[in-house]
Amino acid sequence: MRRLRRVLAIGFAGVLWAACLSGVSAAQPVSQFDIEAGRILFENACSSCHGIGGTGTDMGPSVIGSGAAGADFMLTTGRMPLDNHLKQPVRKPPAFNPTEIHRISEYVASLGPGPEIPDVDLERADLVDGHRLYAENCAACHSSGGAGGAVGAGLEAPSLARSNPVQVVQAMRIGPGAMPVFGEQTLSDHEADSIALYLMHLRDSGDPGGLGMGRIGPIAEGAIAWIVGLGLLVLVCRWIGEKE
């Protein structure tokens, strides 16, 4: 009996672990109640810009066809709700709890066909492929180390340091803001997962040297070392000179 309980406990832990790895949000069931609750939340918090029924207004685009992935990405990264619709949305703490986000996402998904929340599996992803694909498709805007950067016209490609794997793949599939779309035909699920795995590797590998400086590369890092180091040396020389 005790052994059975232990086996069950281990099994349960394993299921939980697998659920964590695959992204819990993707597995949540959908009910009519959720969609209705989502509609009420949407009308309270989103419809002032996106319109009743998500049809869009002068202040915000239509969300019909954004799918659960579009809503989940914008809400879990805190980009929506937005305080100033003229500014680029930036990552901030989410305004809704996970249940509310799930409900709003299901409501938006019910408005019209759109991308579903991706089922990200880092276990089957390939780190080396991820690096190659990231360099090829993402690094131009998000920089080689994922630190982000300016893309002109007052816009910026955000840092990816705080993105989780589901958000990374969602962004590829929906192309938020000025970002291009990388659909399943362009980057397969395996390739998208590999890019997410590479970003998690970057996030978790730490900076043994201390300040990471966005891992912008040896030339820029060297320039900073020269300027700061030489500046300090000049100050030291001046200090010695004054003491004499």
Next chain:
Amino acid sequence: MNDTKTEKRAVRRIAIAFAVSTVAGLSLALVYIRGGNVQAEGILLALALGGLGWGLAEWAGKLMPAGPEVGDYADPPVPGAEEEVAGVVEEGWEESFGRRKFLFRMLGAAAAAMGLALVFPIRSLGPSPGTSLLRTSWARGIRMVREDGRLVQASDLAQGGVITVFPEGHTDQADSQTLLIRVDPATIQAPAGREDWTADGLIAYSKICTHAGCPVGLYRVATHDLFCPCHQSTFDVLDGAKPIAGPATRALPQLPIEVDDEGYLVARDDFSEPVGPSFWNMPT
């Protein structure tokens, strides 16, 4: 007039400096001809120039008459005074240089070696680039591949998608890299004569900026702009990639494309014009 002991020593040092410079200059030419080595060339150039400089400085400091000699002309002028001054100047010249035939030869050798070393890099201005600046590997019927060599189909790109493509078999050729973008076909304002250069909303431009040759890899979907990260040149994808901001003055060259019988994307010709920055004899 004979040299003092100090002057003799100075002459010896100057001669050695010029000799070092000569040897270094000849060695520099030799190293360059034999393929070059940046470190060795740098050291030899420093020795050649340094030897010349050291010798000339020593010459000026130790062997030239020191200080200006100032005196009043007699007033009224004494007949023959000008000739006397001219004589003094000539004597000074003779004293400073005329006697130093040996040092002049050494100086000439050092300068000649230096000149010889500087002649050879002229050879490195060649050979002529020929038509390599005008043509890329794209041509009629050449299929598109991604960087990993996979062929590209029209269905590979969703609306608002972008990938970098190369001509099949030439993924190593940087000047052939091309951005393939899918836009709404109804929004394309094709320049005259380019109406059929796109395939179902797929449009292809050279990825190399016409300003300074950086990869124009930043595509802003919302405004259909290609943005160059180096100097902020911005190109309008829908309007023939004409520059709308930044220092670039020429549109990105467009690649005429179509879908072949098997569904793969192929080029219909090379780019509309030479890729990359302008050059002085570029045909327009």
